[in-house]
Amino acid sequence: MKGDEAPQGRSEAREEAILGATLELLAEVGYDRMSMDAIAVRARAGKATIYRRWSGKAELVVTAVERHAGQRMAEQADPGDLREDLLGTLRAMREGLTAQDAGVLLGLMTAMHHDEELARTVRARMIDDKRQAFDPVIDRAVARGEVPARSNREMLAEVASAMLFSRAFVTSRPLDDAFLTDLVDQVLLPLLGHQRGEA
Template sequence: MTPPSSTATSTHEESVRTRPRVEGEREREILEATLETLVELGYDKLSFDAVAGAAKASKATLYRRWPAKVDLVVDALELMLGVEADRFPDTGTLRGDLISQACAKGGLADDQPVKVFGSLMNAMHRDRELHDAIMTRLIAPKMASAVHIFRAAQQRGEVGPGADLDLLARLLPAISIHEAMLTGSHPSQDRLVTLVDSVVLPACAATVQRD
């Protein structure tokens, strides 16, 4: 086995240095402009032109960093959802972990995701590439961290050994998203606590009694 070629590495570094790159705060501004444009126009009508205008950037700058619309949009969604934020809380109780995660940035008490995903639903149904990118890069890590919480609860005996952890992990997002769609606004932190106490914990308790 040969090690990675140092020539290739330095060539790559040079090419990075010689091209203006979108990074750090500037990248964040562009991604935030992408989210605003998405809510305003929807995915189908979102263009690099529109984002460039909103972000006061050149289209060429955007294309260098994001070759296709799906790349730009999924990066923007990732920023919004703070995919790495509070993935594995450890408060010692299922109730505490659920509330901690829901109230973190990009969690269910955050209002931006509801508006943004509302503007993506239609496109997600019809655009396989967008659907798969969202599932892989956003939903799968969210689900994994939710399931992690329930698995820890299972080890403490708060959830029965035969429970469907995927189903339990989906309850809070499902009800929150549904309420947000019906009412047009995301659930407050108090409402999330009510949902945890009146739906999620009883469903968990039922798995303990059943087993």
């Protein structure tokens, strides 16, 4: 640690101030009109401090959105059954989505179409995180003989994420346990080629 850096507690408080300022400005003016200068002013932090932690606006914004929603999910304990494992993962994803501000997230999706740096960062950090969340679930199911080893992991993550996103931000229909159960039973288990008993 460099001698001019603040003690850890103060450093963490400064980081939270920067991430909070980022979210505030993102909601107020949108990604395109938000600048690192404005974030520094709002957070009362130097730009050098910001750039020591984040390479640029895209990485900073994605970190702020992730931190707000608690999207990075810890690997859950193995319940011993693929169906319950999928439901647990979907519940954790739902908590992250419902903590999001719809306007902020939809604005980010729009900005991705013309900002390649943002698109690349979102894909690497947010979308890939969701894909990786299912990997331990499928690995455990393969080891138990519940699904084939060549199950389509990418399709599973894409379909599950899209359906949760649609419910949360597009259709405004309930994102409840009944929906998650239907999603698992009617879509995800068949997509994986789930084997139960002699089936």
